[in-house]
Amino acid sequence: MNRYTPKDIENKWIKNWEETNLNTTKKESGKEKFYSLYSFPYPSGDGLHVGHAEGMVANDIAARYNRMKGKNVLIPMGWDSFGLPAENYAIKTGVPPQESTEKAVKNFIEQIKRLGISVDWNLELGAHRPDYYKWTQWIFLQLYKKGLAYKKNAPVNWCPKDQTVLAAEQVIDGRCERCDTLVEKKDMYQWFFKITDYAERLVKDLDRVDWPESTKAVQRHWIGQSEGTNVKFPISNSESQIEIFTTRIDTIFGCTFLVVAPEHKIIQNLKPQISNLQEVESYIENARNKTELERQSQKDKTGVEIKGVKAVNPFNNEEIPVFVADYVLNTYGTGAIMAVPAHDERDGEFAEKYGINNIEVITAENKKDNERLTEYGTLINSGEFTGLTSEEATSKMQSWVEEQGIGFRKTTFRLRDWLVSRQRYWGCPIPVVYDPEGNPHAMDEKDLPLVLPTDVDFKPTGESPIKGSESFKKLAEEKYGKGWYFEPDTMDTFVDSSWYFLRYADNGNDNEIFTKENVNYWNPADLYMIGAEHTVLHLMYARFFTKFLFDEGYLTFDEPFAKLRHMGIISGPDGRKMSKRWGNVINPNDEVEKYSADTVRMYEMFMGPLEEPKPWNDSSESGVFRFLTRVWDLSAKVQDNVESSKQEAEINKLISKIEKDTESLAFNTAIAKFMEFVNFAAKETSLSKSVFEIFLKLLAPYAPFITEELWSSFGHSESIHLQSWPIVDESKILREDVNLAVQFNGKSRGLVVVNPEASEEEAMNLVKADERLSKYITNEPKKIVYVKGKILNIVL
């Protein structure tokens, strides 16, 4: 028998599979479909990392398994290829992003092929290619038509280093998620998508998808649905009112002041009444200049009373002061709150500082003195509502404000509209043109794509580099007339990745974004593998787009990812996060060179549960290589006519184990079971060919190369990957005697070997006959618990 030489074997089969179009997507009638989707990777110049490999291999095992199970399988790949790294590289080196991106893509494709991922490369797409972004622009136009894409002047998050605005979701702890620079607030005229229209559905429909609970929880939290009440408080001596939002209307008798956000428009309306206008205005000016981080991290609450203005509590007609304070956010609720210092931590803290009084209106049985009760309880000091529970009072008070016409029940969300403009070059151009007066006009669909110009200077200036493009200017004037110009901003790259999964099956279709037939056949994805870092942004935006296209009648489903799993983050061998800084980065292609692609695939799956974080361990990896070598060596023992009921039994048991584990993505335990089988088979003097061939089929999704080579060495001309998944033959599984654990009072004392169908009496007789066990029987058993084939517990 020759030795296992993976490099030659693997390269041979990569070529062979390509030549025979093995991975071409098939859509045969009468078959179920399986869509195995890997999240749109950014084609970085550094190449594939172990996390990519982990997710892609999981997708590939699922794809190959389902193919053998007789399904039509789609496993595509594309590139989230717009974005800052390529542009920054261009600024540094002058290499156009088009060029560096295509180079990186080429490298990615080679690496993915080398891992044996059965991607259909005919369907490969890239966000940066005009044949793709034509349709990104098309979606923009559809949103625009429905009023869901709009332009407004708003204070936005501005990253001074990247020289662009950021979405709320891209600001982490007041810093730019990409470069960690402190984000500034800036008023700008920008494009938004009205994702807030979908807030309720985005929360509710999470109940329908098979996703990790943690990911759903993060999305729910981000969207932040709260049930509450809007109530209008009249202003004394004025027509104006301040509308507040509260989730605790039951505490309204304890409201001793109102607070409005510094940006609240009511302040402008009340100006003539304000006696300390200068103080109020300087506070507002001050708050405006604070960065997001400064506002968040200040420990003390600050604020100023708006003197000369009093609000009236509609429940008890008492006059209360009004403050402006930046702990109230203009972007949430109505931008104004009723403050109840006795039952809210924040209001309490503020009231203490500014000497405002406290009225307790809620009590509970076990409440201590001086304790601030923030939970529900029973109402006190609340007029006719006194004595009611918080729940009862909430419902009565809501009815009352509705009757009075001064308020209503309201569901409020934390989610804000999605700011999509970016003042950068390497992104999808926004398909909008301005007339000489500066009014925006949507482009006509037939004029798409609006192609990114190449005559630009990449240096960032705070405005899009596209502004300087002569060709862009010329194109606009030729098409629309003198003085017309294109929108120079590009779209957030998250727009590109919000719909790519819908395009694969129709990639290259220049007439429409996709055919309904294809898109609704393959989608939603049956397995979406994506890093755990993408829990809010991409997933929420993609769900929004899908729901929009569903509403527009293009899709028959409104959740894009039926089943989603994260791959656990792999840390370095030292247990630290892989980073160039620590020199602990494992490059999957180096590992392929060192051992084989099959080894890297199986090791990454064997490390631990797919979703758990886990450290890389070089010597464990060599254990997987050892396993594959043992598989290879086993083939030398294979003979045509070996009759072994034991081997038949073992392989049939293995079929159902591997099937169960593969379906539940428990790849680590599946591999352990392969190893157990090999440990068994290695002890046999000869191995039945039919048994070994079943083994190879089971292993094929995991280790596609070695199995293909051995399969072909047995004289098969058709690929192992085109074979059907083996079917368990129950009759071959031996009803062997089993070890029955024997316990006394729940303590294990030994075992007896019995037929799994043995009666309790038979089992007891065996125990009595066994000296080492019978010695424990000191008196008549009080109770005997017998579970066939598992346990015999004798209670004394």
Added chain:
RNA sequence: GCUGCGGUGGUGGAAUGGUAUACACGGCGGACUUAAAAUCCGCUGGCCGUCAAGGUCGUGAGGGUUCGACUCCCUCCCGCAGUACCA
């Protein structure tokens, strides 16, 4: 603080009500070899005990439910991740 996940040998982990530690790594001992590598075989949770038979403890801690608990329930501790003035 809140939300979610987790805590099992020297290490990665297995077992979701039934012999805790499968599988693998590492370690120890042995075979083969001039030697090494590779390969193969055996042992490998702690403690007591003659390396025996056997006993005993043991899944973060403490309680509970059960014939029986890593698994279910309660209280608490610790770690990781996300999030944070959201009214």
